[in-house]
Amino acid sequence: xxxxxxxxxxxxxxxxxxxxxxxxxxxxxxxxxxxxxxxxxxxxxxxxxxxxxxxxxxxxxxxxxxxxxxxxxxxxxxxxxxxxxxxxxxxxxxxxxxxxxxxxxxxxxxxxxxxxxxxxxxxxxxxxxxxxxxxxxxxxxxxxxxxxxxxxxxx
Amino acid sequence: xxxxxxxxxxxxxxxxxxxxxxxxxxxxxxxxxxxxxxxxxxxxxxxxxxxxxxxxxxxxxxxxxxxxxxxxxxxxxxxxxxxxxxxxxxxxxxxxxxxxxxxxxxxxxxxxxxxxxxxxxxxxxxxxxxxxxxxxxxxxxxxxxxxxxxxxxxxxxxxxxxxxxxxxxxxxxxxxxxxxxxxxxxxxxxxxxxxxxxxxxxxxxxxxxxxxxxxxxxxxxxxxxxxxxxxxxxxxxxxxxxxxxxxxxxxxxxxxxxxxxxxxxxxxxxxxxxxxxxxxxxxxxxxxxxxxxxxxxxxxxxxxxxxxxxxxxxxxxxxxxxxxxxxxxxxxxxxxxxxxxxxxxxxxxxxxxx
Numbered sequence: 001x002x003x004x005x006x007x008x009x010x011x012x013x014x015x016x017x018x019x020x021x022x023x024x025x026x027x028x029x030x031x032x033x034x035x036x037x038x039x040x041x042x043x044x045x046x047x048x049x050x051x052x053x054x055x056x057x058x059x060x061x062x063x064x065x066x067x068x069x070x071x072x073x074x075x076x077x078x079x080x081x082x083x084x085x086x087x088x089x090x091x092x093x094x095x096x097x098x099x100x101x102x103x104x105x106x107x108x109x110x111x112x113x114x115x116x117x118x119x120x121x122x123x124x125x126x127x128x129x130x131x132x133x134x135x136x137x138x139x140x141x142x143x144x145x146x147x148x149x150x151x152x153x154x155x
Numbered sequence: 156x157x158x159x160x161x162x163x164x165x166x167x168x169x170x171x172x173x174x175x176x177x178x179x180x181x182x183x184x185x186x187x188x189x190x191x192x193x194x195x196x197x198x199x200x201x202x203x204x205x206x207x208x209x210x211x212x213x214x215x216x217x218x219x220x221x222x223x224x225x226x227x228x229x230x231x232x233x234x235x236x237x238x239x240x241x242x243x244x245x246x247x248x249x250x251x252x253x254x255x256x257x258x259x260x261x262x263x264x265x266x267x268x269x270x271x272x273x274x275x276x277x278x279x280x281x282x283x284x285x286x287x288x289x290x291x292x293x294x295x296x297x298x299x300x301x302x303x304x305x306x307x308x309x310x311x312x313x314x315x316x317x318x319x320x321x322x323x324x325x326x327x328x329x330x331x332x333x334x335x336x337x338x339x340x341x342x343x344x345x346x347x348x349x350x351x352x353x354x355x356x357x358x359x360x361x362x363x364x365x366x367x368x369x370x371x372x373x374x375x376x377x378x379x380x381x382x383x384x385x386x387x388x389x390x391x392x393x394x395x396x397x398x399x400x401x402x403x404x405x406x407x408x409x410x411x412x413x414x415x416x417x418x419x420x421x422x423x424x425x426x427x428x429x430x431x432x433x434x435x436x437x438x439x440x441x442x443x444x445x446x447x448x449x450x451x452x453x454x455x456x457x458x459x460x461x462x463x464x465x466x467x468x469x470x471x472x473x474x475x476x477x478x479x480x481x482x483x484x485x486x487x488x489x490x491x492x493x494x495x496x497x498x499x500x501x502x503x504x505x506x507x508x509x
Contacts (some may be wrong), residue, residue: 027208055231055362056195056263064206064221074210074217080208086196086228099308140210154228155196 022068027079033059034151056154061093063149066140073139079148081132086155089129093149098132107133170351175342190504194314198230198264199357206259230355232343233261233364234268239318239406242393245431247490249329252282253297253320254392255406256339260311261364264356268341272321276392282394286495287339290318293416295408296497298462307344318406321392330398336391343367396478401438404429405445419503423454431493441485443496450503455480457499460485 032048039045051060064081068074082104083089089100099107102115102124114123134148173489196202204226209218239255260266270287289308292301295318308317321337329335345354346359355361406429418424428445432438447453456475458465458498465474465483474483474496483496 020316025210025217025219027206027209027219029202029206029221029224031224031226033446045206051226051231053360053362055224055229057231061228062204062224065334066208070212072213074212077208077210079206079208083206086200087204154202154226155194 004036024068025074026065026067028065028067029081030063030065032063035057054154059090059148059153061151062151063093063147065145065147067145068140068142071142073141073144076138077136077137077140077146081150083130083132083152086148088153088155089132089150090125090153091126094147096132096148098148098150100129101131101133102128104131107131110133112118117136162493165448195231195263197313198226198228198262198355198359200228201228202228227359228263230264230359230361231262231364232264232266232361233357233366234283235259235261235366236340236341238337238392240392241402242395243361243404244397244402245329245331245394246398246435247323247325247396250284250324252321252325253288253322253396254337254339254394255404256319256321256392256430257316258311258319258339258341259316261311261366262343263313264359265310266314266356267344268308269344269347270306270308270319271340271342273338273340275336277337278336280326280335280396282328282335282337283326285337287321288320288322290320290408293404293408293410295315295425296462296495308341312415316408318408323394325394325396331396331398333396335394337394338391373412386415401430401432401441403443404431414490418502420502422502423499424451424502425457425499427495428496429493430488430496432490434489438488438490439486440480441488441494443485444480444482445496445498447500451500452503454499454501456485457497460495461495462497 011138031051033051033054035049036044037047048061048063054060062081063081066077066079081098092098097130100110100113101107102113106113110124110129113126113128114121115128116122124140132150136146140146168202190225203223205223206221207218208221209216211217228412234259237259238255239257240253243252243254258268258392260268263473269458270289272287273475274281286304288299288304289305290297291303291305292298294301299322308319311317319339322337323337346363351361353360406427407419408425408427409416409422410425411417411419426445428443430441453476455476456464458467458476460473460483465469465472467474467476469475469477473485474481476482476498481496481498484496489496
């Protein structure tokens with residue numbers, strides 16, 4: 001009885017504590033469409049525009065922004081993004097490629113992953129990817145912000 | 156004896172006797188060529204993305220989720236028109252001469268398509284009183300009690316196809332060897348009046364697909380037999396005037412386990428073999444034989460002639476299933492008539508040996 005009560009109190013304490021700490025850190029997800037625009041000099045540049053009307057085959061860019069709003073550095077930051085089943089991973093959109101997984105458990109560069117079907121192992125392809133993961137090597141300082149992004153294509 | 160063989164793939168028919176047997180190879184494509192998996196995300200689908208993160212601060216591990224960001228998939232409308240009968244031989248002063256086409260919904264929403272038939276300018280003669288007949292019940296067999304003359308298809312699911320016949324009269328003055336090239340166009344009914352705005356499935360906006368965008372005529376050429384590109388001779392279906400003895404025209408329709416038209420293991424393929432006999436056909440002891448394609452299994456009891464079922468056994472009736480194929484003895488057939496044989500096969504499970 002006492003034990004149960006203590007556990008309950010501990011759980012309640014954690015619950016009360018978590019939102020306060022989570023409020024110090026924010027992770028936002030946004031999605032854009034990549035559009036080619038030509039400047040006055042005729043040079044093409046890619047710009048991110050709001051992804052309003054998308055159709056199958058379109059490529060979109062997801063941008064995840066982590067902001068450490070706390071007063072201390074955050075260490076061992078790991079960001080995970082499960083892919084919706086109607087999306088196909090289409091590669092990194094910046095200089096920080098994620099590790100990928102085809103089963104949600106084993107992560108690595110895509111070329112390192114194999115899938116087994118009917119006893120035959122073959123190289124995994126982008127369409128097999130189900131989850132993306134970034135592990136930040138450096139702590140994120142207080143007030144710091146990290147942007148991660150990837151491309152995906154609509155099935 | 157008068158024997159008509161239908162062979163699969165692109166091989167020409169074998170024939171015996173002085174009989175012209177024109178197998179329409181386009182209608183006889185091997186089953187794998189039909190397998191076009193429809194994988195486009197349906198219009199109106201919401202795609203949600205939520206990321207999660209974890210880190211450690213002075214109080215221990217923390218995890219949190221991002222906001223949810225959603226995309227709503229809009230509708231692509233697109234269509235293809237495929238010629239199943241590239242060239243059909245006809246005789247002057249005949250009626251109900253038919254060319255077959257397949258209309259397929261290439262979009263990601265359910266749509267019906269307006270149909271119109273036109274004739275290539277500058278060909279040799281003008282077929283008359285052309286009408287469009289839609290295979291309304293989807294069985295691949297023309298049957299005017301269940302199919303109908305229509306300038307619009309039924310609503311087709313994404314990837315679903317329907318067979319359409321263009322039926323014309325051939326004028327008495329058409330000379331031997333003359334050609335008439337017919338083009339069938341399909342256009343999404345939803346765009347009939349140049350409608351814009353959220354008129355797609357589930358209130359989505361419509362994006363016009365590549366087949367409807369390309370080609371000449373300011374985009375109105377799309378969805379034709381040519382697939383939107385400028386018309387080419389090979390993409391028309393052609394009436395050719397000649398003395399017709401007999402020809403065998405084969406078409407197929409697919410019904411998958413989900414009620415769609417995907418060729419996949421378990422799908423039922425209905426084959427229709429239409430034997431047409433012209434004025435030159437003094438046809439006695441007509442036999443039609445057709446092999447069951449590799450990778451599929453005959454559906455017992457599915458053999459029929461002109462809608463009347465035949466038993467599979469070699470018995471009193473005209474048909475039998477034996478030795479991996481069907482054989483039908485039609486007996487003596489009158490000139491200027493046609494008979495249609497139908498049978499079904501089921502596509503075998505993957506990896507089964509055949």
